[in-house]
Amino acid sequence: MRHDHIISAKQLSRADIEAVLDRAAEVAADPESFADRHENALLGLCFFEPSTRTKMSFTAAIKRLGGDVVDMGTVESSSVKKGESLADTVRVVEGYADALVLRHPSEGSAQMASEFVDVPLINAGDGAGQHPTQTLLDLYTIRESAGFDDLTVGIMGDLKYGRTVHSLAHALTNFDADQHFISPESLQLPRSVRYDLHEEGASIREHTELEPVLPELDVLYVTRIQAERFPDESEYRAVAGEYQIDAETLEAARDDLTVMHPLPRVDEIAHEIDDTDYAHYFQQAHNGVPVRMALLDLLLGGDE
Amino acid sequence: MSDRELRVSKIRNGTVVDHITAGQALNVLAILGIDADSGETVSVGMRVPSDRLGSKDIVKVEGRELSQDEVDVLSLIAPAATINIVREFDVVEKHRVERPEEVVGVLSCPNRHCITTEDEPVQSRFDVLDDGIRCTYCDTIVRDSIAEQIDVA
Numbered sequence: 001m002r003h004d005h006i007i008s009a010k011q012l013s014r015a016d017i018e019a020v021l022d023r024a025a026e027v028a029a030d031p032e033s034f035a036d037r038h039e040n041a042l043l044g045l046c047f048f049e050p051s052t053r054t055k056m057s058f059t060a061a062i063k064r065l066g067g068d069v070v071d072m073g074t075v076e077s078s079s080v081k082k083g084e085s086l087a088d089t090v091r092v093v094e095g096y097a098d099a100l101v102l103r104h105p106s107e108g109s110a111q112m113a114s115e116f117v118d119v120p121l122i123n124a125g126d127g128a129g130q131h132p133t134q135t136l137l138d139l140y141t142i143r144e145s146a147g148f149d150d151l152t153v154g155i156m157g158d159l160k161y162g163r164t165v166h167s168l169a170h171a172l173t174n175f176d177a178d179q180h181f182i183s184p185e186s187l188q189l190p191r192s193v194r195y196d197l198h199e200e201g202a203s204i205r206e207h208t209e210l211e212p213v214l215p216e217l218d219v220l221y222v223t224r225i226q227a228e229r230f231p232d233e234s235e236y237r238a239v240a241g242e243y244q245i246d247a248e249t250l251e252a253a254r255d256d257l258t259v260m261h262p263l264p265r266v267d268e269i270a271h272e273i274d275d276t277d278y279a280h281y282f283q284q285a286h287n288g289v290p291v292r293m294a295l296l297d298l299l300l301g302g303d304e
Numbered sequence: 305m306s307d308r309e310l311r312v313s314k315i316r317n318g319t320v321v322d323h324i325t326a327g328q329a330l331n332v333l334a335i336l337g338i339d340a341d342s343g344e345t346v347s348v349g350m351r352v353p354s355d356r357l358g359s360k361d362i363v364k365v366e367g368r369e370l371s372q373d374e375v376d377v378l379s380l381i382a383p384a385a386t387i388n389i390v391r392e393f394d395v396v397e398k399h400r401v402e403r404p405e406e407v408v409g410v411l412s413c414p415n416r417h418c419i420t421t422e423d424e425p426v427q428s429r430f431d432v433l434d435d436g437i438r439c440t441y442c443d444t445i446v447r448d449s450i451a452e453q454i455d456v457a
Contacts, residue, residue, distance in 0.1 A: 085425065086419070106418065107443070108418050108439065128417065192443035195433075195445055
């Protein structure tokens with residue numbers, strides 16, 4: 001990989017993605033051999049929004065590589081509360097760490113922050129923008145369960161504000177993948193993502209219902225429809241039930257369908273699915289550690 | 305530009321922006337930061353007949369030559385515009401605007417969640433597309449309302 005910063009899935013080529021996934025597979029196969037790979041390395045965690053999976057998996061990843069974290073803590077307990085700018089915060093934390101991980105509610109925040117630091121900066125979610133490391137673990141999960149050849153992926157839920165969706169859609173343009181987007185009309189893909197997919201010549205189709213496309217899918221990637229995005233709660237209630245899956249829904253699916261979700265889920269996937277062969281979302285979350293270990297290993301000079 | 309138009313509002317020194325897309329003259333003034341309080345001598349012709357465009361707007365600004373940044377942004381809303389630099393009543397330079405690859409610091413991003421709209425030490429930056437502009441930071445694409453994003457200081 002030849003990137004100083006990981007800001008957007010758009011910057012990742014197929015070779016970049018496969019380099020990370022191959023390294024992640026090595027990590028998963030023999031984690032002990034990576035145990036002291038980056039002894040004394042410090043990862044700066046700048047999380048301006050709540051996070052469970054992303055923050056904990058980055059923490060686990062650097063610790064399993066022999067390093068540790070320096071954590072800004074919550075916004076309430078940091079200098080941000082005193083009015084410090086993001087640009088200043090990352091410039092300060094850069095002095096304490098070998099790489100930075102940034103989660104921020106504003107779109108473009110990771111791009112801007114990266115312009116102020118020299119150590120690698122990883123975008124761990126910028127508002128409704130991008131979440132490239134989630135995409136890497138999503139792709140790892142897809143490769144493990146369905147492979148990358150002649151792939152048909154359905155992405156369902158909040159496509160407008162879902163940063164994991166935006167990053168995954170960009171990344172899938174590197175592969176032989178047909179993409180089906182299923183959402184209420186009010187939550188369809190944003191103009192910028194459509195523009196990029198069009199420019200890349202991606203094979204995409206958009207739907208308001210899952211039913212017609214479900215039997216074609218190798219992968220169904222479900223995201224939460226966020227009630228807070230709707231101006232009127234009744235509008236939310238009108239569509240939310242249409243985008244929930246249960247055992248009955250999946251009767252029309254292929255037996256080898258892979259169901260994924262970036263989590264947290266609320267009620268998009270019924271718990272009765274959890275113990276079926278369809279369910280890959282908890283494994284998907286677990287894959288965050290080896291994938292982020294692999295990414296950190298490459299960014300911190302694992303080949304040197 | 306006909307002789308008749310020139311006689312009406314000939315300027316001594318300054319810039320004539322000609323062949324502006326009809327209806328965009330006031331937006332050109334906004335790009336140039338000209339309003340009722342700016343104190344500059346300005347002539348505006350709106351929807352005047354044009355052989356090339358059918359109808360066009362014209363803006364003549366006395367005592368001021370435009371910066372490249374101003375011309376770059378102007379090109380986004382008036383891609384056929386010509387810039388005439390006038391000194392001592394003579395046109396000494398005349399050139400068409402060209403669309404730049406990017407525009408920095410003169411438009412504001414319409415996405416209220418974009419980091420460039422917050423109190424950070426960063427200028428707005430837009431890539432220029434064939435049919436619009438795109439925020440380099442948050443990716444928001446603006447097509448129909450570029451003039452509304454002019455960041456008038």
